[in-house]
Amino acid sequence: MVKKTKSLDEVTIRFAGDSGDGMQLTGTQFTNTSAIMGNDLSTLPDYPAEIRAPQGTLFGVSGFQIHFGSTEINTPGDQCDVLVAMNAAALKVNLRSLVDGGAIIVNTDGFNDKNLRLAGYESNPLADASLSKYQLFQVDITKLTALALADMNLPTKIVDRTKNFFALGMMYWMYNRSVDTTVEWIRSKFKSKPDIVEANTRVLKAGWSFAETTEIFNVRYDVKAASLPRGKYRNITGNTAVALGLVAAASKAKLDLFLGSYPITPASDILHELSMYKEFGVKTFQAEDEIAAITSAIGASFGGALAATTTSGPGVALKTEAIGLALMVELPLLIVNVQRGGPSTGLPTKTEQADLLQALYGRNGEAPVPVLAASTPSDCFNTVFEAARIALKFMTPVMVLSDGYLGNGSEPWLLPNVKDLPDISPKFRSDPNNYLPYLRDEATLSREWAIPGTPGLEHRIGGLEKQDKTGNVNYEPENHEKMVHLRAEKVERVANDIPPAKVEGDEKGDLLVVGWGGTYGAIRSAVEAKRAEGKSVSHLHLRYVNPLQKNVGELLYNFKHVLVPEINLGQLIKVLRSKYLVPAVGLNKIQGQPFKSSEIEEKIDAILGGK
């Protein structure tokens, strides 16, 4: 029979299976292949905190969603068009994210009695009419995989582990993409295990050929390359972008990079990544706990390194006292918080934006630090680089907020030209004459960085209140007040050193949607959709959360309404209301999941009235 090819602008696929089924890997491979084909894309890994949850259970389901297209893609997709479900539990958990009329590709072997019972199905959804509003494709992936490897005499366990490649092969056929990138990846990943290379490659190709040959699938889809700006691209996750941003910042600062870190989900990948870059002189120190992670970084900063610590919310809680120390001794330091669902241990693998107030205010005493937030996975690179620039120039700890969605999610990244990255190298003090540790630069109020080893600059710093200029311990009332003001003023003056905030859309109008962090894509998509309908709505996304850019107030006053969507109970909105006295309204979701654009669109409609 002749198979038809249809052209599509964009598609969202969700791969779902047991947490041991390799769904993250399958999704990542589909992503890389699509990226290399020139699609714009955005991904959302969604996995349980348990490493290998009991097989077939609802809570053990691991998912990976990719939204790719020939148009601009800002989010991982509100709903998926295609759901690949490796078992009954995966279907049960993910069916609600499938659009009506969407395609379901199931591994029928994952729907035996036990699977159905564990998933809580009373009757087999493949046999009853419950899936009638979807296009259902039933494939015995387990059996076909075993057949493809029948002559290799591999243990069943190994054979079983390759079945995700069968599913991947089918999806490659369906969306008209080549298996080559994945074949190459398999070859380099398993190069010491030729059997595994052969098995995975064979199963991948078998899946592709099966889809090509069988009459189950009679349409395949073409999603052309997106018209992205010219240049060289790679696909990048937020966590990798943080790691690269730190290396780039150290290089442009002409300093060695020191990372003190303690493993924590979802930030550990930054530590893994940086531990591979030793040829850049990067020193990674896996400390005994979160406190040693940051304090070792403070020690390294005292010694003249670009020092950073990477963690998630619970880790920041433990680092709190040390952040206060860093700002008291006025040493540069980067604290990267890849936020996750809280409070306490919370939802380690799910995303949230509920650490903003912790970043701004979560310390004893008057303890201001600059706070920057990344808006997309690739923006983590720029944000970290900018945070490093501020930390070095103003001699201050800087907090960088990412989140689980940005950290694990990915998108194509237009590689920056290394030559175009600014020089951010600091100036160490070397002149021993008239040196006082707390003399300040008139413009920035930052003190000088005098590192051990420099002759004639021997001095002592510490967490006790400092006397202005000399830095000696001092408890006088007027001096304390002065120092509190100086430290606050220094952070405020960062606002003199950053570009003004820019609105996407018109600078005046009915509604301004203000966001920060990982909600960027969802807000952008929603605002664009509503603007296309002729609505007077604009988008302001804040990278600089503290201090706020100088023109933020003015921009807010230009609109009749202000909407602040956040993955928390309303944290930025508190800051905006108290600082600018604007009657902003919030849109808040705390489900461990990013916003869907449609949720923001509905709120925009509700504020501006009707459709």
Place this chain on the structure above:
Amino acid sequence: MSVLVEEVVSNSEPPAVKYTAKNFQSDQDVRWCPGCGDYSILAQVQRIMPELNVKRENTVFVSGIGCSSRFPYYMDTYGFHSIHGRATAIASGLKLARPELSVWVVTGDGDGLSIGGNHMIHLIRRNIDINVMMFNNQIYGLTKGQYSPTSEFGKVTKSTPMGSIDYPFNPASLALGASGTFVARTMDRDPKHLQQIIKRAAEHKGTSFVEIYQNCNVFNDGAFFTLTEKESRDENVVYLEHGKPLLFGKEKDKGIHLDGFTPTVVSLKGGKYSVNDLIIHDENNSTLAFILANMTYNHALPRPVGIFLSIERPTYESQMTRQIQVAIEKRGVGDLEKLLGSGDTWTI
């Protein structure tokens, strides 16, 4: 070392001029209570520093919180008076970033063994080349008199009116248990010994852990007097000296004999035991070090003072430097352009 750091710092060669103790005295008034044991320790350290042949600018004292932790303010070197318990971690980061520096930690029994106990054991097991001086006064002084993790069982303090039910740490055993490579004990009231031990600690490559018995004359006066005072010292202290028998007593007529694994006191009078029956101290023997350290709270035995163990093991920072060298040999000095464009890329 980065280019910028190289531009400002001096080399690691010995100082051109011979320092005196005065060179290490800062302009700050020393503010410990009159009569505090810390004064003696400060004086001995300042006295011994010139002999270490390290430039002042290459010396850094890091401390946490507590009376002992004011120490860096009084040393005219680089110094960092940090937060409670974290001096060891701050010093670790500093030493890893700048291995050529001589890094010292000044801490106490509360700062180093209670709130900072975790960092302490991890520093020791990593064997980062840092010299730790742990002032043990068996009390919390700065917070005015609560019991500490080294206070004796049953001790009555402000927070233990009916006596402490905490069993105390023996710091030397703890350091040995954490795989310490240099573990020693000395006393504030024995200046010569204190100087010798500090010098040996400075010379040791790896973490040196030195417990210093220090009298808090306000909240725990006399805690160590039986060990430090002339009238009682000889009967209650056995000095550990490498290659020498464990002899003690005014007449040097008593010694420590090993009965199986159990150290016992024997008299050399009466002809039953001779010097040949005594333990000969061996600083390189970690099993012996454990046995000797465990004599500490046994009141039938004299208190061992001196170097329990001094062995070599590669330092953390030398291995870190080595891995960086290997990476550079294998892959060349890092190229940022290449790194950013690594992995699968495509061009539009």
